Amino acid sequence: MIGRWLSLAVAQAVLRALAWLLADLALIAVAVAAAPVSIVAAGAAAAAWRQGWPPRRLLAAAAWCGPMVAVWLAWTVRGGSGWPAVAAAPYHAWLDFWLLARAGSPLRAAAVVAPLAIPLGLAAGGLAWTYRTGLLRSGAGGLSPAASVAFDRRQWRHQVRAATGRIAAPGSVPLTVRGDLLVVGAVIRTVGHRAGRLAAVGYQRMRSHQVVVGTTGTGKTTLLLRLWTAFMATGLRRHAAGLGAPPLMVVLDCKGGADARRIADRFRRVLRQAGARSIAIWPDEASLSLWTLPPRQLTTTLVDLIEHGTGSAAYYADVMEALIGLAVEAPCGPPASSRDLLGRLEPGWLAMAYASSGTAADHALIRSASRHLGDVALRFRTLFRRLGAGLDGPGGFGDADAWYCILEGTDQIPVAEGQARALVDLLASFAVRGPQRREILLAVDEFSAVSRRLPIWQLYERARSLGLAVQVSAQSWQGLAAGEDERYRIAASAEGGIWLLRTPHPEPLTALAGTRRATETTRRLARFPVWRHQGTSRLNEIPVVDAALIRDLDVGQAAYIYRGGVTYVQVKRLVGAPAAVAGRPAAAVNRAVASGRAVAGDGGHADDGGPASDGGRAPDGGRVPDGGPAPDGGVAGPKARPAGARPGTAGAPPDVSAVLDAAFGPEPRA
Amino acid sequence: MHSGAALVFVAEMYGMQLDQLATVLGGSQRRATAVAARWRAAGHAQAAVLSPGPRWVWLTKAGLATCGLPFTANTPGLSRLAHLRAAAAVRLALMAAPQFTAGGAYWRSERRLRARMGGRIGLREHVPDGEVHWPDVDGPDGAGLGWAGECWAIEAELTPKTSARTVAIMRELLNRTGDYGCLAADVQVPGRSPRHDRAIYLCSPAARPVVARARDALGVLGSRVEIRLLPAGAGLAGPGPVGDAGGEGAL
Numbered sequence: 001m002i003g004r005w006l007s008l009a010v011a012q013a014v015l016r017a018l019a020w021l022l023a024d025l026a027l028i029a030v031a032v033a034a035a036p037v038s039i040v041a042a043g044a045a046a047a048a049w050r051q052g053w054p055p056r057r058l059l060a061a062a063a064w065c066g067p068m069v070a071v072w073l074a075w076t077v078r079g080g081s082g083w084p085a086v087a088a089a090p091y092h093a094w095l096d097f098w099l100l101a102r103a104g105s106p107l108r109a110a111a112v113v114a115p116l117a118i119p120l121g122l123a124a125g126g127l128a129w130t131y132r133t134g135l136l137r138s139g140a141g142g143l144s145p146a147a148s149v150a151f152d153r154r155q156w157r158h159q160v161r162a163a164t165g166r167i168a169a170p171g172s173v174p175l176t177v178r179g180d181l182l183v184v185g186a187v188i189r190t191v192g193h194r195a196g197r198l199a200a201v202g203y204q205r206m207r208s209h210q211v212v213v214g215t216t217g218t219g220k221t222t223l224l225l226r227l228w229t230a231f232m233a234t235g236l237r238r239h240a241a242g243l244g245a246p247p248l249m250v251v252l253d254c255k256g257g258a259d260a261r262r263i264a265d266r267f268r269r270v271l272r273q274a275g276a277r278s279i280a281i282w283p284d285e286a287s288l289s290l291w292t293l294p295p296r297q298l299t300t301t302l303v304d305l306i307e308h309g310t311g312s313a314a315y316y317a318d319v320m321e322a323l324i325g326l327a328v329e330a331p332c333g334p335p336a337s338s339r340d341l342l343g344r345l346e347p348g349w350l351a352m353a354y355a356s357s358g359t360a361a362d363h364a365l366i367r368s369a370s371r372h373l374g375d376v377a378l379r380f381r382t383l384f385r386r387l388g389a390g391l392d393g394p395g396g397f398g399d400a401d402a403w404y405c406i407l408e409g410t411d412q413i414p415v416a417e418g419q420a421r422a423l424v425d426l427l428a429s430f431a432v433r434g435p436q437r438r439e440i441l442l443a444v445d446e447f448s449a450v451s452r453r454l455p456i457w458q459l460y461e462r463a464r465s466l467g468l469a470v471q472v473s474a475q476s477w478q479g480l481a482a483g484e485d486e487r488y489r490i491a492a493s494a495e496g497g498i499w500l501l502r503t504p505h506p507e508p509l510t511a512l513a514g515t516r517r518a519t520e521t522t523r524r525l526a527r528f529p530v531w532r533h534q535g536t537s538r539l540n541e542i543p544v545v546d547a548a549l550i551r552d553l554d555v556g557q558a559a560y561i562y563r564g565g566v567t568y569v570q571v572k573r574l575v576g577a578p579a580a581v582a583g584r585p586a587a588a589v590n591r592a593v594a595s596g597r598a599v600a601g602d603g604g605h606a607d608d609g610g611p612a613s614d615g616g617r618a619p620d621g622g623r624v625p626d627g628g629p630a631p632d633g634g635v636a637g638p639k640a641r642p643a644g645a646r647p648g649t650a651g652a653p654p655d656v657s658a659v660l661d662a663a664f665g666p667e668p669r670a
Numbered sequence: 671m672h673s674g675a676a677l678v679f680v681a682e683m684y685g686m687q688l689d690q691l692a693t694v695l696g697g698s699q700r701r702a703t704a705v706a707a708r709w710r711a712a713g714h715a716q717a718a719v720l721s722p723g724p725r726w727v728w729l730t731k732a733g734l735a736t737c738g739l740p741f742t743a744n745t746p747g748l749s750r751l752a753h754l755r756a757a758a759a760v761r762l763a764l765m766a767a768p769q770f771t772a773g774g775a776y777w778r779s780e781r782r783l784r785a786r787m788g789g790r791i792g793l794r795e796h797v798p799d800g801e802v803h804w805p806d807v808d809g810p811d812g813a814g815l816g817w818a819g820e821c822w823a824i825e826a827e828l829t830p831k832t833s834a835r836t837v838a839i840m841r842e843l844l845n846r847t848g849d850y851g852c853l854a855a856d857v858q859v860p861g862r863s864p865r866h867d868r869a870i871y872l873c874s875p876a877a878r879p880v881v882a883r884a885r886d887a888l889g890v891l892g893s894r895v896e897i898r899l900l901p902a903g904a905g906l907a908g909p910g911p912v913g914d915a916g917g918e919g920a921l
Binding site: 236240242276653659 | 898
């Protein structure tokens with residue numbers, strides 16, 4: 001009995017092995033017979049594995065070969081008789097291939113069959129790659145259940161290598177592409193987003209709120225600089241084409257210190273290359289005027305800049321607000337500087353200013369509050385000393401295409417808090433009442449460090465109502481805002497997407513991408529380490545963004561979460577021109593005239609690419625050697641003097657009315 | 671101007687009416703008609719009444735080949751006739767100024783600029799109606815012209831555009847650094863000298879206020895914009911003042 005059972009088992013095993021052998025032999029025979037197709041399919045699958053391509057790419061490539069096949073068929077059967085000839089064409093091509101190969105002409109043989117073999121091979125390779133990836137993703141493939149994890153990690157490495165290669169090729173990653181798309185880098189992998197070679201976001205997404213989170217040294221600054229530069233380049237191009245208002249980029253760097261200055265220098269150089277003519281670094285090189293705010297707004301801002309207590313101290317806050325209101329809204333007009341305001345807080349000034357035109361209520365208020373005037377003046381004197389000259393003008397946000405504002409949030413927190421509040425008020429006022437409509441992007445880095453006076457959600461709400469886009473960046477989830485509710489509110493309202501770099505606690509942000517359905521398979525363990533290809537599968541909800549992958553991202557890699565999908569990007573680093581060389585202020589004025597931009601301050605505050613030099617022009621308006629590099633790294637143009645300037649002189653363009661009057665008559669009057 | 675040079679002139683301006691051709695030739699309209707007839711007989715040109723006023727003359731493919739110009743032979747579009755006449759009138763008026771000849775200035779026509787751009791016209795670059803290049807030579811009194819070495823962009827404005835559009839065009843003209851047809855990366859390179867030292871706007875009375883407002887909106891950059899009225903005879907003959915017959919907006 002036992003012998004019979006054993007012989008039956010052996011017979012079954014032998015039969016099964018024979019069946020497998022026959023099936024394999026049949027497969028090999030088909031592969032050999034269709035050698036051209038098999039070779040292309042194997043090559044395509046190998047390339048897809050090596051480059052980490054999705055299967056769709058091979059199938060799309062096969063589909064794109066359709067026109068070639070149609071032309072080939074039309075050419076092949078041009079003398080034939082209709083559909084039978086078309087149907088027979090592949091067979092004849094296959095036959096010709098083998099005949100030519102046997103005759104010792106492998107190249108001709110390949111040429112004869114290529115129009116047919118390439119699309120079929122690509123399609124076969126694509127299907128094989130689909131089968132392989134599907135098998136492993138569902139957990140049904142490989143020798144063990146861990147094979148799918150190893151496969152995924154290997155594919156990630158391949159995809160990273162391919163993306164790194166793409167961004168390393170010169171000129172392969174433009175800053176912007178047609179359709180107002182801002183190119184960030186090369187795509188590593190996508191989930192729920194369309195797969196492509198380059199990762200690009202639409203300009204309109206930069207006009208919505210965004211969140212960027214990544215620890216120090218992960219490439220956050222590189223990513224931000226690229227986004228800002230692309231925003232500026234696209235905005236300027238759209239403006240030149242009449243499609244929108246000119247862009248304005250305002251960055252609030254709330255950390256400060258030497259690192260902020262280094263980033264500001266990179267900011268200036270890359271934005272200059274993007275077409276921005278004037279870039280201001282506040283408060284180091286440019287200033288803004290707080291006193292351009294409307295009087296009522298100015299009063300509110302000034303009072304908010306001062307720390308108030310609660311309880312009985314609220315009384316003094318009310319007194320202060322009343323006095324500042326009187327000083328700012330005096331009949332002679334609002335103050336023009338901090339010195340002017342402090343002068344108005346001197347004893348007797350208010351009484352004199354309101355003597356002729358003030359109401360009885362004003363006079364009563366002045367009488368009752370005048371005994372606090374000295375204390376109020378003292379507090380504001382201290383405040384202005386802390387704030388420095390950066391807010392005392394001259395200058396406004398409209399004077400430059402881009403502003404990089406450095407707030408010493410690490411070193412002098414109370415000062416930075418006041419500055420942040422004042423800068424946001426100024427920008428809001430500019431957005432509402434500015435002389436020219438601008439498409440504004442406000443980027444705030446580590447704003448939570450200075451947001452005690454102005455909660456960041458309030459900034460969000462204000463920005464939305466003013467048409468500003470806010471881009472909040474932080475080193476961690478906790479750095480986004482002070483409270484958990486506030487953090488969730490910020491992240492959830494990031495309509496422009498979330499950029500996630502390596503960070504130790506990405507779960508709250510990755511959870512915002514949601515989940516997707518995936519097949520999960522269990523496999524039966526025969527005896528370790530052998531798992532059978534038998535088990536059950538079920539659909540399961542898994543996160544769209546793998547938090548473990550985010551924790552493991554390398555430098556320069558980012559995940560872009562948008563609308564329930566994610567694109568992993570290898571960010572392309574922007575390299576700016578060499579740093580500018582300082583020169584004489586007069587040249588800055590000349591340059592401003594030539595480029596049509598106002599210089600904030602007295603020729604040294606705002607910057608349009610370097611404190612003094614301009615590509616191809618010597619500081620005094622004379623010539624620099626033709627073709628030689630300009631001091632700021634630009635290339636000398638054919639003309640070395642300012643546009644419109646008389647040779648050898650600097651300043652206003654020469655008068656051409658002689659020739660124009662002779663040709664067309666004098667300029668008509670309005 | 672002899673008839674060969676006039677043939678090139680007509681080719682550069684897409685087409686001309688006989689009265690303007692007479693000005694080019696420096697003779698009467700009867701002489702212009704005779705010259706045009708000779709061109710037609712030689713197969714160099716065609717003529718027809720396309721608009722109110724004298725007949726239009728334009729070059730055929732053979733005529734363009736004779737001139738050695740790489741343009742595509744086309745009949746002037748009806749919607750462009752008013753603008754073409756205005757541009758030709760501006761060129762003629764400028765050429766009549768003594769400084770133009772004395773300064774050795776050169777008019778580079780819109781057709782030349784577009785031909786240089788080749789098939790890349792669809793890039794939304796604005797092409798001026800002409801460029802005037804002033805070489806570095808002495809003026810009529812022996813002294814150097816103040817504007818020698820400059821390049822001017824010429825715009826003939828018949829119909830008022832929106833102020834924003836006009837500002838955008840002015841800004842593009844004054845900030846452009848590369849030649850037409852250059853690489854896209856060279857169109858506006860920060861730090862390089864602008865290509866056009868100034869923009870000269872020749873406006874109809876209707877378009878002048880918008881152009882003036884746009885110049886004011888440019889701020890300092892506006893100092894490089896000059897505004898004048900279109901010369902007499904720049905409009906198509908027939909009812910209505912200059913500016914009611916189309917213009918660049920109809921291009």
